[in-house]
Amino acid sequence: MKGYIKTQVGNVSIDTEVIAQYAGSVAVECFGIVGMAAVNVTDGIVKLLRKDKLTRGINVTLKDNQLTLDFHVIVAYGVSIKTVCDNLISNVKYKVEEFTGLGIEKINIYVEGVRVID
Helix, strand or coil: CEEEEECCCCEEEEEHHHHHHHHHHHHHHCCCEEEEEEEECCCCEEEECCHHHHHHHEEEEEECCEEEEEEEEEEECCCCHHHHHHHHHHHHHHHHHHHHCCEEEEEEEEEEEEECCC
């Protein structure tokens, strides 16, 4: 699925995979986020993803040029989950809207685990 932006000289299409990659890189820069998580549905096992596979922890849905982003994250031990999620939402919303030119309708965050950072 692709988002479309009409300009004076033509149309720009943005693939949801590109949006997911950018949103993932913004998310891991946020304080308190250890990384993105991949969830094995059959086993219920959560796995921390490497930086080159961030898009597996993000689901991007596009409807009427409005984005819905689902993040599966692992947060750092000892931080306020609410504060980390509020920070993640504000950073991702601002940066992805600036990057794509598309509006964000909703951002869902699923905290899949907590890790101690060394």
